Amino acid sequence: MANIDLNEMLDKVRNSQWALADIDWDKPGADRISAEQWPKLKDFMSDLMWIEHVGARGFAALSKNAEDPTLKEIYAYFHAEEQRHANAEMALMRRWGMLDGDDLPQPNVNLRLTIEWLDRYSDDMPLEVLGSVIPMLEIALDGALLKFLLEEVDDPLCHEVFEKINADEARHLGVDFHVMEMLGKGRMHQRIIKTVGTVANPKLILGVLAYAPLLNRMRDNIVAMGLKEERLYEAMGKYERIGGRTDEGRRNPWFQIISRHGKMVVDRNHIYHKPVDALVKASNYIPTRLLGPVPTWVEKLTWRPTA
Amino acid sequence: MAVTDTETPIHRVLIVGAGFSGLGTALRLQQEGIDDIVILERASEIGGTWRDNTYPGAACDIPSNLYSFSFAQNPAWSRSYAGSNEIMEYIHWLADAYGLRRYIRFNQRVQGLSYDSEEGIWTATTEQGETVRARQAVMAQGPLSNPSYPNIPGLNDFQGRVVHSADWDHDYDFNGKRVAVIGTGASGVQIVPELAKQASKLRVFQRTPCWIMPRLDFRKPEWQKTLFNKVPSAQAAIRKGLFLAHESMATGIIWDTPVNNALERLARAHIRHQVKDRWLRRQVTPEFKLGCKRVLMSSDYYPALQQDNCELITWPIVAINENGIRTAEGIEHQFDCLVFATGFSVPKTGTPFPVYGENGRELGSEWEKGAQAYKSINVAGYPNLFMIFGPNSGPGHNSALVYIEAQIEYIVKSVTTLRSLGVKAMDVREDVQKRHNQHLQKRLARTTWNSGCNSWYLTEDGFNATMYPGFATQYARQMKQVRLEDYRLVSSTGQ
Numbered sequence: 001m002a003n004i005d006l007n008e009m010l011d012k013v014r015n016s017q018w019a020l021a022d023i024d025w026d027k028p029g030a031d032r033i034s035a036e037q038w039p040k041l042k043d044f045m046s047d048l049m050w051i052e053h054v055g056a057r058g059f060a061a062l063s064k065n066a067e068d069p070t071l072k073e074i075y076a077y078f079h080a081e082e083q084r085h086a087n088a089e090m091a092l093m094r095r096w097g098m099l100d101g102d103d104l105p106q107p108n109v110n111l112r113l114t115i116e117w118l119d120r121y122s123d124d125m126p127l128e129v130l131g132s133v134i135p136m137l138e139i140a141l142d143g144a145l146l147k148f149l150l151e152e153v154d155d156p157l158c159h160e161v162f163e164k165i166n167a168d169e170a171r172h173l174g175v176d177f178h179v180m181e182m183l184g185k186g187r188m189h190q191r192i193i194k195t196v197g198t199v200a201n202p203k204l205i206l207g208v209l210a211y212a213p214l215l216n217r218m219r220d221n222i223v224a225m226g227l228k229e230e231r232l233y234e235a236m237g238k239y240e241r242i243g244g245r246t247d248e249g250r251r252n253p254w255f256q257i258i259s260r261h262g263k264m265v266v267d268r269n270h271i272y273h274k275p276v277d278a279l280v281k282a283s284n285y286i287p288t289r290l291l292g293p294v295p296t297w298v299e300k301l302t303w304r305p306t307a
Numbered sequence: 308m309a310v311t312d313t314e315t316p317i318h319r320v321l322i323v324g325a326g327f328s329g330l331g332t333a334l335r336l337q338q339e340g341i342d343d344i345v346i347l348e349r350a351s352e353i354g355g356t357w358r359d360n361t362y363p364g365a366a367c368d369i370p371s372n373l374y375s376f377s378f379a380q381n382p383a384w385s386r387s388y389a390g391s392n393e394i395m396e397y398i399h400w401l402a403d404a405y406g407l408r409r410y411i412r413f414n415q416r417v418q419g420l421s422y423d424s425e426e427g428i429w430t431a432t433t434e435q436g437e438t439v440r441a442r443q444a445v446m447a448q449g450p451l452s453n454p455s456y457p458n459i460p461g462l463n464d465f466q467g468r469v470v471h472s473a474d475w476d477h478d479y480d481f482n483g484k485r486v487a488v489i490g491t492g493a494s495g496v497q498i499v500p501e502l503a504k505q506a507s508k509l510r511v512f513q514r515t516p517c518w519i520m521p522r523l524d525f526r527k528p529e530w531q532k533t534l535f536n537k538v539p540s541a542q543a544a545i546r547k548g549l550f551l552a553h554e555s556m557a558t559g560i561i562w563d564t565p566v567n568n569a570l571e572r573l574a575r576a577h578i579r580h581q582v583k584d585r586w587l588r589r590q591v592t593p594e595f596k597l598g599c600k601r602v603l604m605s606s607d608y609y610p611a612l613q614q615d616n617c618e619l620i621t622w623p624i625v626a627i628n629e630n631g632i633r634t635a636e637g638i639e640h641q642f643d644c645l646v647f648a649t650g651f652s653v654p655k656t657g658t659p660f661p662v663y664g665e666n667g668r669e670l671g672s673e674w675e676k677g678a679q680a681y682k683s684i685n686v687a688g689y690p691n692l693f694m695i696f697g698p699n700s701g702p703g704h705n706s707a708l709v710y711i712e713a714q715i716e717y718i719v720k721s722v723t724t725l726r727s728l729g730v731k732a733m734d735v736r737e738d739v740q741k742r743h744n745q746h747l748q749k750r751l752a753r754t755t756w757n758s759g760c761n762s763w764y765l766t767e768d769g770f771n772a773t774m775y776p777g778f779a780t781q782y783a784r785q786m787k788q789v790r791l792e793d794y795r796l797v798s799s800t801g802q
Contacts, residue, residue: 017625020637064594069761073623080622080635087637119585297586306630306639 004178006070013077013171018164020084020091020305023157030095032154040225041153042098046105047221048145049089051137053301054114056082058134060297061122065130074175081168083300088161090303095157104301109283110214112291117210119295121203128183129198132254133211135176136239136262142169143235148227177242177249184252195253213279215265229266236262319343320722321431321441323420325411326355327398328447328695328711331376334405335719338378341726345439346407347431349416353402356451357394362475362494362648363501365391368522368604372542373549373706379405380542382535388524388604412437420444421663422689427731427797429691443722447695448659450773455652457489461627468644472498473651481505484643487632489624492517495648496603500611502646509617510640512624512632515761516590518574518597522604550779553705557778560598560704561754571597581609590621598703598755600762650763664689665734677770681740681793682785684714690734690797691725693718698772699747701764703756705779713786720789732797739793750776 033041056079063075093099107115122130146162146169153159198204223229240259244250264272319341322329325348333344352358367374371384374394381397389397402408415433422429429444454473456462470476472494486506488499491513503509535542559566574597582588591609593600612619622634631641657678662670665688673688680686683700684693695714702710725733751757751771756764764773775782 014625017633017635018637019625019633019639021633021639077623077635080637083622084635084637123589295586296584300636302638304638306641 004174006068006074006175006178009171009175010070010074010077013074013081016167016171018084020088020303023088023091023161023305025091025095025157025305027157029155029157033096037152038096038098041096042093042105043221044145044149044225045089045093045096045098047218048141048149049086049093049105049301050107050111051141051145051218052082052086052089053298054111054118055134055137055141056080056086057115057118057122057297058130058137061118061125062127062130062134064123065125065127071175071179078172078175081172085165085168086301087303088165090301091305092158092161094303096155099303104298107294108217109286109288110210110217110280112288112294113210113283113286114214115294115298116291117207119297121207124203125207126198127179128195128252128254129204131176131179131183132243132252132258135173135180135243136236136258138169138172138176139239139242140232140235142166142173143238144227144231145222148222148231152226173242180243180252180255181246181248183254184246184248184250195257209279212276213283216273216276217280219265229268232266236266315430315438315440317428318345318439318441320345320443320445321429321439322346322410322445322447323417323431324348324355324446324448325353325402325413326357326447326449327708328355328449328715329445330398330401330407331708331711332445332447332695332715332718333407333410334376334379334401335715336722337405337407339719339723341722342410344410345441346411347415347417347433347437347439348411348413351413353408353411354395354398355449356473356651357391357398359454359473360391360475360494361477362391362472362498364497365472365494366497366524367391367394368493369553369706369708370549372546373553374708376401376708376712377543377546378712380535380539380546382539382542383532384527386524386526388522412439417448417660419661419663420446420692421661422665422692424665424690424732427691427799443691443693443718443725445693445695445718446662446697450696450701451651453652453659454647455649456647457624457649459624459627464629465627465631465645466629467631467642470644470646472646472648479644481644483507485641486510486644486646487512487640487642488646488648489632490648490650491515492648492650493601493603494650496605496608498646498648499617500605500607503611503614503617507616508642509614510632510642511612511617511619512634513590513619513621514623515595515600516593517600517603518571518593519577519591519603519605519608520570520574521577521606524606550705550709554778554780556704560602561756561776563596563755563758567597567755570602574602578609581606582613584613587612587619590619595760596755596758599758599760600764601703662689662692664692674772676768677766678772679740679744681735681743682717683710683775684717684786685733685735685740685794687735687737687740690732690795693721699751699775700782701774702779702782703774709779710775710782713783717786717789724789724791728796729799730796731799733791733794734797735794747776 059075059079059082063072063079066072066075146166150159150162239262243255249255264270320336322332325346329346333346336344366388370387371389375381375397379401385393415435415437417431418434420429420431428440431439454471468479481502482505484506485508486502487510488495489512499511558564559570578588578592611617622636625633625635631639633639657671657674668688678698680698683697695711700710754776756771756774765771
């Protein structure tokens with residue numbers, strides 16, 4: 001069991017807060033982004049920012065569903081912290097001249113579908129589902145994307161910002177895996193019955209239909225920017241290793257489902273990609289105007305340190 | 308500790324506090340022919356919580372016809388739910404019409420109360436150096452008398468104006484200002500609609516939303532005032548009707564019943580009707596059972612939140628600095644003024660000032676884990692001491708004045724009984740008090756208040772020392788009779 005005292009963790013989280021105003025966004029170094037790097041970095045940062053923001057909404061749903069009041073509060077902080085990461089990443093994009101005025105970077109259609117799903121259904125998902133999916137996304141973020149970014153970008157401010165973000169993410173991962181193990185406790189047959197019931201939930205099926213193509217599109221975007229696929233393999237391996245290091249962790253059915261799914265995602269030759277890539281293509285034909293305006297929680301994103 | 312003093316005159320009754328409770332007690336005692344009364348009031352004005360709560364929009368959540376004394380009705384209420392000004396006018400009228408001001412000593416903050424067992428006398432000393440001795444003492448300082456500030460780092464660093472709902476700054480002009488309201492409880496939901504009319508930017512910081520019911524407030528027609536003036540029984544009948552309507556709410560607010568579910572559905576429908584945005588609806592919808600925290604009444608709070616100049620912020624507050632408030636999403640929200648609508652610090656443990664009973668026992672230390680009393684009014688070991696709004700007398704569904712009135716009547720009966728029996732002291736028996744509290748706590752365990760939310764009703768350990776788990780009718784019935792067998796009576800000879 002990952003021995004985390006949730007009360008101590010909550011204190012640590014409270015004492016580790018930082019703000020965009022703590023950072024000098026006009027510090028020298030912005031010019032270290034090369035002209036060749038710029039367009040790819042712009043797309044990368046945009047995807048990264050959206051992943052953080054979507055993760056934030058996931059934590060909001062976890063906070064709503066957690067029964068333990070301390071865990072509930074920790075998740076409320078994590079919700080805000082992921083939003084802070086997205087805000088800080090937007091501020092970096094602005095520093096590098098990647099924002100069009102005050103406008104948010106445009107989310108791709110798969111992101112839009114995921115945002116819609118999160119807005120409508122994420123609060124109805126049991127803790128087991130989001131509590132096992134979010135660690136996978138975070139480990140990919142922490143283990144692959146952020147490392148890649150810091151290797152590619154010379155701007156010292158970028159390193160300064162991501163040092164803060166990484167410190168937050170390390171705490172998130174600690175709690176994520178602690179909760180995953182908590183979710184593996186209890187009687188096996190009860191967990192299986194509950195899992196089967198959840199898998200058959202139409203809201204979850206819709207979520208999978210939004211999430212699977214999003215992952216594929218993101219993976220393709222990121223790899224196109226130069227990220228080595230091995231990095232993603234390593235991240236998946238880490239998820240499997242840490243999530244499955246105890247009996248409780250391994251007994252969590254959602255850990256089993258998600259780690260298997262993760263392996264399929266990073267294996268380009270897996271048959272899984274046939275239907276999912278088809279979904280990605282099909283989603284290109286969805287007119288985003290039919291989705292209406294983005295939910296108002298998306299509009300809370302800002303690069304401005306003060307309001 | 309006991310004070311022996313032979314020079315200070317001994318009064319019949321000493322009352323601490325000149326709010327609704329203190330004045331009501333004096334009024335009723337006076338009607339029973341007891342007028343050797345001293346009221347010690349820490350402020351320079353009467354009115355208690357209504358004197359302090361003068362923020363814009365301050366009003367009572369209980370209809371005025373019910374939020375007033377049955378023995379001193381006001382036929383001229385201008386609205387169904389009176390604002391604080393009108394309630395203050397009523398309190399002033401009480402004091403003037405019944406000649407109560409002569410009992411009051413203003414600007415006297417009590418710093419201690421002690422009982423002399425030998426003489427059967429209570430002595431109050433004040434910070435201003437006054438000493439008052441009396442045979443009976445009534446603690447009517449009220450639970451809602453000390454403003455509470457949240458524990459936020461940097462609270463004193465803010466360079467702009469800081470205002471508390473219980474200590475409003477009427478000289479400050481909010482027009483065109485950037486204002487933060489911290490807290491969305493009873494005072495917050497009343498302040499926000501008013502400030503939204505003035506501030507250029509209003510940000511409302513919410514930690515936990517409350518259930519809010521629509522408030523059916525309307526101006527009272529002139530014919531009704533005339534009718535109540537000419538036929539007081541008509542007003543009494545309306546009051547009875549309102550009382551019974553509120554009593555019926557107990558089944559949905561105090562206990563988890565189908566009525567509770569129906570009320571929760573009504574509150575959800577209120578949100579759906581007034582809030583169009585899904586995310587805002589989510590933010591303002593509580594996750595706890597209706598009744599677990601105080602149910603609020605407002606029809607203009609949700610619309611105010613949706614005004615262009617207004618925004619609800621639910622991110623955790625990290626700190627306050629010289630410019631404003633930093634929240635955990637990394638943004639510094641800058642303001643000209645911070646308004647703390649964070650209510651009062653309600654004592655659930657300890658006492659507002661040291662109270663020494665028989666043999667020097669100290670009430671604060673006895674109440675360290677949570678306050679306990681007999682019928683909320685007496686405590687064993689503290690003879691002739693009475694409390695108004697003592698432990699477990701809070702209502703969640705009905706007018707506080709109904710409970711206060713029952714307590715006042717109990718005090719009047721006790722004081723007259725002591726006089727008629729020629730008894731020096733009455734002290735509730737320890738075993739009776741213990742049994743009473745065991746029974747109360749058993750009943751409280753089944754209420755919505757103990758259903759898992761954090762509220763000011765509970766101590767940090769989850770002990771409920773605040774609320775009465777039943778109908779107001781039940782409470783009033785138990786107060787109807789002073790059961791002498793529940794007390795240890797001490798004669799003038801000390802036996």
